[in-house]
Amino acid sequence: MSQVLQLEGVGRTFGEGATSVAALRNVSLTINAGEFVAVMGPSGSGKSSLLALAGGLDRPTSGEIFVESTPLSRLTLNELARLRRRAVGYVFQDFNLVPTLTAAENVSLPRELDGVPVRKARRQAKDALRIVGIEALADRFMDEMSGGQQQRVAIARAIVGDRHLILADEPTGALDSATGDEIMGVLRHRADEGSAVMLVTHEARHAAWSDRVVFIRDGRIVDQSEAANDPASLLAQSGL
Amino acid sequence: MSVRHSLLALLQEQPRYGYQLRAEFEQRTGSTWPLNIGQVYTTLDRLERDGLVTNDGDDGDGHVIYRLTSSGAEEARNWFAKPVAATNPPRNELAIKLALAVTLPGVDVQAVIQAQRSASMRSLQDYTKARRTTAAHDRPEDTAWLLVLDSLIYGTEAEVRWLDHCESRMLQLSTQNAARPLTRSVGDSALGAEADHIIHNHGGRK
Numbered sequence: 025m026s027q028v029l030q031l032e033g034v035g036r037t038f039g040e041g042a043t044s045v046a047a048l049r050n051v052s053l054t055i056n057a058g059e060f061v062a063v064m065g066p067s068g069s070g071k072s073s074l075l076a077l078a079g080g081l082d083r084p085t086s087g088e089i090f091v092e093s094t095p096l097s098r099l100t101l102n103e104l105a106r107l108r109r110r111a112v113g114y115v116f117q118d119f120n121l122v123p124t125l126t127a128a129e130n131v132s133l134p135r136e137l138d139g140v141p142v143r144k145a146r147r148q149a150k151d152a153l154r155i156v157g158i159e160a161l162a163d164r165f166m167d168e169m170s171g172g173q174q175q176r177v178a179i180a181r182a183i184v185g186d187r188h189l190i191l192a193d194e195p196t197g198a199l200d201s202a203t204g205d206e207i208m209g210v211l212r213h214r215a216d217e218g219s220a221v222m223l224v225t226h227e228a229r230h231a232a233w234s235d236r237v238v239f240i241r242d243g244r245i246v247d248q249s250e251a252a253n254d255p256a257s258l259l260a261q262s263g264l
Numbered sequence: 265m266s267v268r269h270s271l272l273a274l275l276q277e278q279p280r281y282g283y284q285l286r287a288e289f290e291q292r293t294g295s296t297w298p299l300n301i302g303q304v305y306t307t308l309d310r311l312e313r314d315g316l317v318t319n320d321g322d323d324g325d326g327h328v329i330y331r332l333t334s335s336g337a338e339e340a341r342n343w344f345a346k347p348v349a350a351t352n353p354p355r356n357e358l359a360i361k362l363a364l365a366v367t368l369p370g371v372d373v374q375a376v377i378q379a380q381r382s383a384s385m386r387s388l389q390d391y392t393k394a395r396r397t398t399a400a401h402d403r404p405e406d407t408a409w410l411l412v413l414d415s416l417i418y419g420t421e422a423e424v425r426w427l428d429h430c431e432s433r434m435l436q437l438s439t440q441n442a443a444r445p446l447t448r449s450v451g452d453s454a455l456g457a458e459a460d461h462i463i464h465n466h467g468g469r470k
Contacts, residue, residue, distance in 0.1 A: 228385060228424040232392040237385050239378065249382045251389035
């Protein structure tokens with residue numbers, strides 16, 4: 025199974041000297057293609073810092089990060105931006121969509137910024153919207169869509185152009201429980217189709233859609249839990 | 265779990281023999297609580313002794329068919345009508361363990377909480393995966409099993425939330441009194457109160 029994201033001994037410290045704060049300490053983590061990993065931990069534990077580093081939005085103060093085998097520390101800022109647009113998709117709690125653009129335009133925007141001809145970018149956007157189940161809403165503006173539909177647009181934007189690393193930061197935070205489950209279903213499906221998904225959440229019921237839960241506290245990974253390969257095994261253990 | 269009432273409820277539908285009752289029970293609850301056939305026949309004997317079922321004798325294939333009496337039908341109706349009474353409070357090993365952990369010296373409370381959280385999270389992942397796989401078949405006969413899975417999911421989710429709550433209470437307490445580490449000493453009144461808090465705020469499964 026190919027490694028899509030790899031963190032090796034990653035640390036991130038803000039400030040210097042006596043007032044410095046270590047957000048992450050010696051974190052090592054690998055996410056393979058087709059794997060869905062959830063990161064859980066209390067507020068201030070370093071979850072969001074981890075996500076920002078994994079997607080090249082921030083640089084570590086120690087260690088190395090590889091995205092599709094490329095070491096991010098060796099890239100210039102321009103090369104890093106290009107790699108992000110080509111390989112990494114982000115999904116945020118508040119969607120971060122442009123309200124004056126349609127769903128299709130929002131999704132095609134990163135491709136167009138990357139120099140892909142508009143017609144091809146729009147075709148790729150339609151493909152991505154179809155994958156997340158809202159192709160029929162391609163021409164709608166954001167104020168004409170529900171929160172769940174907007175988050176699907178954001179996921180389509182994250183996967184457009186064959187990107188295989190999806191980083192999601194509390195993507196269900198603004199949604200009701202049932203819609204949150206739907207969004208987890210979409211992310212789960214993307215992983216089943218071969219994407220690597222990293223989800224930051226404090227909701228146990230959403231983290232439970234993952235293959236692996238990574239627990240982080242005070243900037244360190246303190247534990248991990250993996251789902252059983254055979255769900256039938258739960259029958260044996262649930263003798264309540 | 266009341267085997268007695270479950271059998272009465274299944275006999276409400278139609279007369280059945282022991283193996284049929286076991287199969288119906290397990291099919292409707294997704295085999296989550298497997299029934300021993302000996303337990304089924306022992307229970308049927310007691311129900312017959314109490315006048316709640318009667319047996320029609322051998323059906324010709326070696327099966328003894330049981331049917332409800334009018335008292336048995338009334339007992340089954342009453343079971344559905346009355347809420348399930350939890351013992352007060354339910355004996356909960358996890359709540360007891362945490363309550364003791366916060367009041368005894370030398371116990372790493374955070375480690376106890378994290379070990380349980382990982383185990384509970386693993387169960388929640390398994391239940392969620394089973395629910396997803398079962399729901400994908402979209403079969404009406406899976407409805408009862410999906411509801412049982414939902415119950416397991418909600419119960420385990422509540423347990424994880426309660427563990428998060430315990431951890432944040434312990435951190436709050438250690439911040440309030442930095443001199444007092446998470447490893448506790450006996451006779452600490454604040455911690456006695458904390459143990460009470462843990463027991464009374466536990467909303468997890470039995």
